[in-house]
Amino acid sequence: MIDDSLLLELKKIGMSEYEAKVYGILSALRVASAREIHEQTRIPRGRIYETLTSLAEKGFVVSSGKLPVRYSPIDASQTFERLKKESIDSLEGLYQRLKVLETETPEQLMQGYELRTEWTRDTQIRMMLRRAKTEIILLCNDMEFLTRYANDISRAAKRIPLYLVVGREELGGVTQVKCYVGGNDIESSFFHAEAGDAMGISLKLLLMADRRESLSVMEENGTITGVFICPDMYAGYLSRKILQEIEQVERSRKKI
Incomplete structure (x- = not known):
């Protein structure tokens, strides 16, 4: 299971409680549906899609785009190298770069x-x-x-x-x-x-x-x-x- 210390570290980089739980579980499972994430985290179903959308907008996860929709974390090394570089910029600069990521074609998920x-x-x-x-x-x-x-x-x-x-x-x-x-x-x-x-x-x-x-x-x-x-x-x-x-x-x- 995902321990509290990891959730705390994820929240330190700006994630909410739900985002940290969802991202932690996806990092372990690699691929899962919204329902499976709900079963593992016990986050209310009404908040699961909202949380996944938020993580996708921030560049942490991608979805398959096909039914049934499955979610997966973007490669951790790529994600956190990007975060380390962006940390030297202002919040405004970070916001603009994340918005650019939203318009890019997601990397192929299933592998x-x-x-x-x-x-x-x-x-x-x-x-x-x-x-x-x-x-x-x-x-x-x-x-x-x-x-x-x-x-x-x-x-x-x-x-x-x-x-x-x-x-x-x-x-x-x-x-x-x-x-x-x-x-x-x-x-x-x-x-x-x-x-x-x-x-x-x-x-x-x-x-x-x-x-x-x-x-x-x-x-x-x-x-x-x-x-x-x-x-x-x-x-x-x-x-x-x-x-x-x-x-x-x-x-x-x-x-x-």
Whole structure:
């Protein structure tokens, strides 16, 4: 979560209480909708759009401009280098430069973001499972991850088609949803890399939602990292290939 000391520092550079909370949450999540920001900050819904508009006008965030509208912080290094330079100018000069920024075309929003903390990865995974509208494909070969998200997976499966692909049949018993196993391509590419391809990286989880966004969690030399991509131009193709290869595990065989 965002601690009070960070909020205080953000307010020192001119942000309001709500602006500091929204910007702090977006900096952690990288991409979120107004509703998701409301759920994380508990800021009244009526103030969320007002706050996001204010942050956009000040050059701190950009929106996707497409439905559903998603928001993301502009790169922090660029933002604060600009603020440091502008701090030597008068308030009038700062105001004029911010007004110029309002007329510029926003940088492209949707791209890959590294999710470095457990809280950020956990929150983004749960939000993806909640906001998916048409389809979810989830590849997982880790008992701890399946146990952690079992309830979220079950709730999502009641709304839309959800394909849970596991590396071992017995993992299917962790949740109450249908589970699947893949063929040789899925096994060698995601769960059990061939010796010649081994790079010391193991996949913990791959989540694709609506064939347009993806989140992968990997472990390398004991360090876990996550990558969120939206829109993911390969998600549609990869989703179709996975669905062509998987087969359902009989429930009678899904025992741990």
